[in-house]
Amino acid sequence: MPSRRIVLAHLAAAGCAMPSFAQDDKSPVKLLVGASAGTDFTARVIAEKLKDSLGRPVVVISKLGAGQQVALGELKRSAPDGRTLMLVTSAPFSIYPHIYQKLDYEPLKDFTPIAGVSSFDVGIATGPATAARDMPQLVQWIRSNPKLAIYGSAPGTGSLSHFVGISLGLAIGQALTHVPYKESPVGLVDVSTGRLPMMMTGLSGMIELHKAGKLRVIASSGSQRSPLLPDVPTMTEAGVKVNTTSTVGIFGPAGMPPEVVAPLTKAIIAIASTPEYRDKLAIYNVFPKPATPQELSAVLGDEYKQFAALVKASGYTPE
Known part of the structure; x- marks a missing residue:
């Protein structure tokens, strides 16, 4: 018969569909938000469903200030154990590096992409x-x-x-x-x-x-008309070649182990792929955009290049 150690190892492997919290640990997961309105609402919609997947509370904590950088600072300082996450719009990764001479974080090194959840335009x-x-x-x-x-x-x-x-x-x-x-x-x-x-x-x-x-x-400003005002065209449809959106994703601090990231990614993408999620976000003109960490990183890379070109072409002076 297999030893108790081997059985436990197999059980642990089978149970890796969730982050590696102790069974009796029911401490909440913090989901930070650094922006208001639609972003905060999106976080709360995800948190409500994510608590069922994780079997523990998921608490949305608003940390407004400095264009999400206050919340990003807390995320950066957090332990990479899956207990502190953040829902972030793409500006700190795609725009700020081109307009601010100094940032208190490195976009690619200080955070772990977990899942894309939505996009929005203006x-x-x-x-x-x-x-x-x-x-x-x-x-x-x-x-x-x-x-x-x-x-x-x-x-x-x-x-x-x-x-x-x-x-x-x-x-x-x-x-x-x-x-x-x-x-x-x-x-x-x-x-x-x-x-x-x-x-x-x-x-x-x-x-x-x-x-x-x-x-x-x-x-x-985006590529599709808003369900809130379906008669209002996009800028491109109206004859002006502008197609500008912002991607929203969930991130953790740097150094999160793959066995912690993978189940979070799976659960979040499942939530962001439901009709209920789509319908709730529509009231804020937010569009579902579920994405893997690799897909999220690729989209942010494209946005980084887009805004680099915009800053250069406009002659905008970085602050």
Whole structure:
């Protein structure tokens, strides 16, 4: 008969579908979030289902500040045991290295990719300061009023919204002046009252004002129309060659063992592949995008190159 040690070894191998926590250890897994609104909501949707897979609580902890860098700092300092994870948008990996002279982390070395979960784009809204009701009219207005071509972005400098404005300027050959906003509601009010010609930010925050006729959502920045406003074209469909999105993934600290990463990847991808997940995320204009660690790394690598080219072509001065 096989020895007790051999039997236990086989049981351990069979049970590796979950991270290597002790059976009596029911301490929670922390899922950090460094951004608000749709990102925080996505984290909570995943956490609710992930707790069932892990058999332990999964607690979402918001650590806002410095464009997710506060939360990334905590993740970097955490033990690589699967107890601390973070849901991160791609900006800290694809944009920040090109615009900040010094970062407190190394994007490729200090974190372990676990799974891709979603992507999002932004909407472009105009208001009373411009008569533009679609993208061709906005392009014409910008070219006719270059000194007035001012756009707001939230959450401001270094965000996807900021770079959608840069991309628009490059695509039409007329640079736009950028005004950063920490929060989108303030900028959207400025658009609706005519103090600001246009705003680039998350589409979900624009819906109510758009339907009330206080501003006009004229396009979205990604490759597919939003289910929130299916009649609003993408920028590419509207004749402006801009296709800019942000990938969202879950990461752990550097040095996580494969036997800890693999079951987390499997569980998270399973959650992100369900119709329920898709339907819940739709209210924030967030699209499911399940991906393996290798696929997530490849997408982030492509975004890194895209934004490197944007920064260089725009002449944007790193801070």
